[in-house]
Amino acid sequence: MLFHGLRTHPEHAAFANATFGHGQDFDDTCQMVQTHAGAVIIPVALAVAEEVNATGEQLLRATAAGLEVMLRAAHAVSPDCLRRGHHTPPAAGPFGAAIAAGLLHGQSPTELAQSLAIAGSFSGGLIEYTQSGGSVKRIHTAIPTTAGIRAVALARRGMTGPLTVLDGAKGFVNVFADKGSVERLTDQLGTRYIIEKVGLKAYNCCYFIHAPLEAFQFLMRQKSLTPDDIAEVTVGLSAHGAVHVGTIVHPVDPLGGQFSVQFTLGMAAYGELPGLDSYSDEQLADTRFHAFADRVKVETDPVAEAEYPENWGGVVTLTTTDGHTYRRRVRYATGTPQNPMTGDEVWGKFSRITTDALDGEQAAHIREMVHDLPALDSVRRLSALLVQRALQPSR
Structure with missing residues (x-):
């Protein structure tokens, strides 16, 4: 194990x-x-x-x-x-x-x-x-x-x-x-x-959320917007996507949060992107995220529906409190075959999510062995590395 x-x-x-x-x-x-x-x-x-x-x-x-x-x-x-x-x-x-x-x-x-x-x-x-x-x-x-x-x-x-x-x-x-x-x-x-x-996956939530999440982040950065600047957010997805991640507005458990585009955008509005420690009890109780979730509408977008299921893209429209409207479509979120993570990004993700379980030397040894996997004489050597250092047999 x-x-x-x-x-x-x-x-x-x-x-x-x-x-x-x-x-x-x-x-x-x-x-x-x-x-x-x-x-x-x-x-x-x-x-x-x-x-x-x-x-x-x-x-x-x-x-x-x-x-x-x-x-x-x-x-x-x-x-x-x-x-x-x-x-x-x-x-x-x-x-x-x-x-x-x-x-x-x-x-x-x-x-x-x-x-x-x-x-x-x-x-x-x-x-x-x-x-x-x-x-x-x-x-x-x-x-x-x-x-x-x-x-x-x-x-x-x-x-x-x-x-x-x-x-x-x-x-x-x-x-x-x-x-x-x-x-x-x-x-x-x-x-x-x-x-x-x-x-x-670049984010630990349902893949239907990734494209609108990146579209939302882009608009917030490009227009230098704060949560208080946003009057309404409209997320357009395929019909199935809208049901899949648009039904739960106020999640009460982590999985519900990972399937709520409304709540996830609420987190992102305040700088919290979905990662290994996201959707904690503290975050699920954060009234700021829930208040923002109430400003997010989810609907079926004709383009996303036409491209589904080969593509799980989405479109986000922001309406600001001063009446401006901004729109951004993302067809291929980070990590998709059309927009793949680089090798360094993949290993960066590995390092981030294993930092509490593996030390740097151990992680480097695993990476080396995986890269040269066809030459490995016994998988048991790799398995022995995939446990806490204190439990590993001496080398």
Whole structure:
């Protein structure tokens, strides 16, 4: 288990580590397919790779394959899956997790097919938390990790499943989407990879908030505005985005805050950008943020709606107390494939969010090992670094 160093079954380790990865809503995402694949697949691959003493190259291969399978499964039901109220990580995640775990266990194609067939019975996940809050979303990337690992274990012991689990009449695509696309599962497979469309988050809140947040920041800086200068803010998003992050105006828990564009802009107005320590009890009780949230309206923007789901952009219109109106559209927020974070920015994020867990030397050693992962002879060497220094074996 990362940081704590607890040794346990791969299912349990993957569950805990996936919760760590997704719990702050600070992980990867893919706008085109609406899922968080890395926070599912990497914990699975890391746990199983440590179990079987895999090499770095084997870890990379299993991770890449698991990511692509999960992303393609999510793409096959996008955007209907999320619109209907199912969260894509626990819906599509079991398939990718099964592939990653199965490859590391050396399963043959026939055996992998059975692992996939079994994994489909674990698919699920609801997004009612976007409407009324709650902390259960924190484990939505953890649930499919155990599903995939367990599906492989069951297949290795002889259990079988429906090989039409993805494309059958009662299979994944037809159950989780009104207008799903079985063709997307294999479209241009081998020449085009959805993994290239994955982005990283610059802020630890729902990705629908990132574009309007950056538009809002730009206008506040450019026009040298203070919160007291703002009479009204109008945020334009896709129809789904408006429901997803525009329903909760006054959050009562951290997750509610991370899905409230109104409250998040209230924080930003006073200089608080979403980071690892944001949405604390103190901030959630800050009357300034709530008062500003009441000045924020959320509506459907025709451009954002036309570009969704491939793009989660947004537009912000500020109206000042002296009657001026300013407007800014951001189509590609920082971290999207079209506006990617640089390598230094990615490692800067790593350093910021691990500063209380790792010392500088330890973080540098991890970075060096990750950069040279294909040459790593045993993943256990990397795992040993991912815990508190006091718990590490002496080198």
